[in-house]
Amino acid sequence: MSNTRIALVTAAAARDLDEDLPPLVAALDEAGIAHDIVDWDDARLDWSRYALAVLRSTWDYTTRLHEFLDWAERASRATRLLNPLDVIRWNTDKHYLGDLARAGVATVASHFVEPGEDAGALIDRFLHKHAMGEFVVKPSVGAGSRDAQRYEREERDAALAHARRLLDAGRSVLLQPYLDRVDAHGETALIHFDGEFSHAIRKGPLLRRGEGPTRALFAGEHITPRTPGADELRVAQDALAAIAFDTPLLYARVDLIRDGADKPCVLELELTEPSLFFAHADGAAQRFARALARRLA
Known part of the structure; x- marks a missing residue:
């Protein structure tokens, strides 16, 4: 196995959509780190060729989860997978939000409906518990x-029909209040490398009233740089801890949004294949390359 070559792991459908890859490739070239851009499901690949396999844009895993996790297990036996397999298993299912809430992390209230459960009764219970104007239905x-x-x-x-479509496909359903401050304030995404804060961006609201779910690989995003508040930095550190x-x-x-009391809370904790928005922060790709160099060392 090469002591230095790394795999940047993507998916065929995502290669031309991953805006992080060009600046990352340039930063790795500058740092002298040999690398290949590879598809996670390429059966021809010998993963033992690589010192590290770094998940970047494996964005089709959501409809192929079992296949993806089987691949991750095989790859982790042949090379060092980053982030590691146990993290991937935990983070690819939003039931982890319950773990964060139980640990005392401020999170968006999250309720789950499992296949075989009475979706109508659970949605009614959810609506009774939360006095919000709008809510979100999504797969876990x-x-x-x-x-x-x-x-x-x-x-x-x-909403019940939507939930039943997901449940009939064997997918768990997540119900959350829609925190309408996101319409004006957007989301704040705080990116960390090796546990250290690197940069943050503002992501505009993605779920617009009256629009159905996107049929694309991901919904279109409006991204701008953002300086996070001290309260956002604290909540992010709580989540990572x-x-x-x-x-x-x-x-x-x-990923944080603010609730009705203007307090930040975790919407998602992205540890598997998140966009890292290198183009929106000077030196971000180079910081990531240095983190990779430390792992190689």
Whole structure:
């Protein structure tokens, strides 16, 4: 096995969509780190050729989860997978939000409906518990806002039909209040390398009223740089400290939105294949390359 060559792991459908790859390739070239861009499901690859396999844009895993996790297990036996297999298993299913909440991390209230459960009764219980104007239905295994939709309370029947479609496909359903401050403030995504804060971006609201779920690989995003508040940095650190695996992780992205009291809370903790938005922060790709160099060393 090469002592230095790394694999940047993507998917065929994502190669031309991953805006992080060009600046990352340039930073790795500058650092003298040999690398290949490879598809996770390429059966011809010998993963033992690589010192590291770094997940970047394996964005089709949500509809192929079992196949993806089987691949991750095989790859982790042949090379060093980053982030590691146990993190990937935990983070690819949003049930992890319950773990964060139980650890005391401020999170968006999250309720799950499992296949075989009475979706109508559980949605009614959820609506009774939360006095919000709108709510979100999404799969517990999902990315890029695919199969996620925003509903008004009066659209309960449409939301139930959406949930049943997911449940009939064997997918768990996540119900969350729609925190409408996101419409004006957007999301804040805080990116960390080796446990250290690198940069943050603002992501505009993705779920627009009256629009159905995106059919694309991911919903279109409006991204701008953002300086996070001290309260956002604290919540992000709380979330990273609650991860029950060996840390620091090579990369982590904490997505926050503000609730009705203007307090930040975790919407998602992205540890598997997050966009890292190198183009929106000077030196970010170089910082990531240095983190990789430390792992190689």
